[in-house]
Amino acid sequence: MSYHIALNFEDGVTRFIGCKEGETVLDAAYRQKVNLPMDCSDGVCGTCKGHCVQGDFDLGDDYLEDALSEEEEAEGLVLTCQMVPSSDCVIQVPVASTLCKTAVGKLEGTVAHIEPLSEDSIELAVDLDENTELAFLPGQYIHIDVPGSGEHRSYSFSSLPGEKRATFLIRNIPGGVMSAYLTERAQQGERLSLTGPMGSFYLREVTRPVLMLAGGTGLAPFLSMLAQLVEKGCDAPIHMIYGVNKDDHLVKLEALDAFAEKLPSFSYTTVVVDEASQNPRKGYVTHHMDQQVLNDGDVDVYLCGPPPMVDAVLHYFDDQGIAPQSFHYEKFTPNQVKQEGAA
Structure with a gap:
């Protein structure tokens, strides 16, 4: 059996490697010519420390607390020289990909x-x-x-x-x-x-309700996320608010309807800015985020859209004192995609 390990580097590059059953992430990476940071490779120095944000694994008990404290382990930090995956995993590596002698594909x-x-x-x-x-x-x-x-x-x-x-x-x-x-x-x-x-904007493991906020062509990453949720199955409530400027800017509604049919826990609403719109919900996405979808803050929020929309949602959350359990967002301009942050 082999597991897929996504290594997310500090410079935004992601490299996927295969990890054999019983193999450490460090050994798997070196086998595939990705030189993750290391010094001792024995769980002593802590040089290979990273953050596992998704997946199951075993660290054993052969490492020193000076290399990885109990508090760090509780926060999801790992030593890649000791980490043996038992599922697909996503690991944040706190160095640039170029320092690991790997590059973007x-x-x-x-x-x-x-x-x-x-x-x-x-x-x-x-x-x-x-x-x-x-x-x-x-x-x-x-x-x-x-x-x-x-x-x-x-x-x-x-x-x-x-x-x-x-x-x-x-x-x-x-x-x-x-x-x-x-x-x-x-x-x-x-x-x-x-x-x-x-990019650091990607779907994490779903363990609670999810709110997706899409603006214009910011719908794209959510179509990919929903396709995977359909493939893997998901019982947690997933709600999307999809906002555009004009009625005819609403696209891929058939795809969203198909996702809703295949994934009963998924629902979506559309919002149109144009006051002359025939849509029942007019204005901005922030006008249509009720308490039900926010679930008293026990919600994972994903937000992708143009900068004014992203900034408006950020200000709305601040003004309302809303602190989602996790909040991941990406704002885009006509010329680039900009990773703004995740919490």
């Missing part, structure tokens, strides 16, 4: 289809080359090189990890580098280069 694929979904959003599908394994955590993003421009743009996956066809929701920005390529020059079968995955 490089992928190649072809344009499968380009579909305008609304006046402000486009779906791009990329078929990955044969023998390419696309591993990422639902919610993460990747850089896509824009052919002929010498530039790249960053987009969250909307597809399920491991699929041979990767999909993305892309905001259609007049004059934008990627938008111009997709609307004017791109051809089916054209080659694309991708670099990633990256």
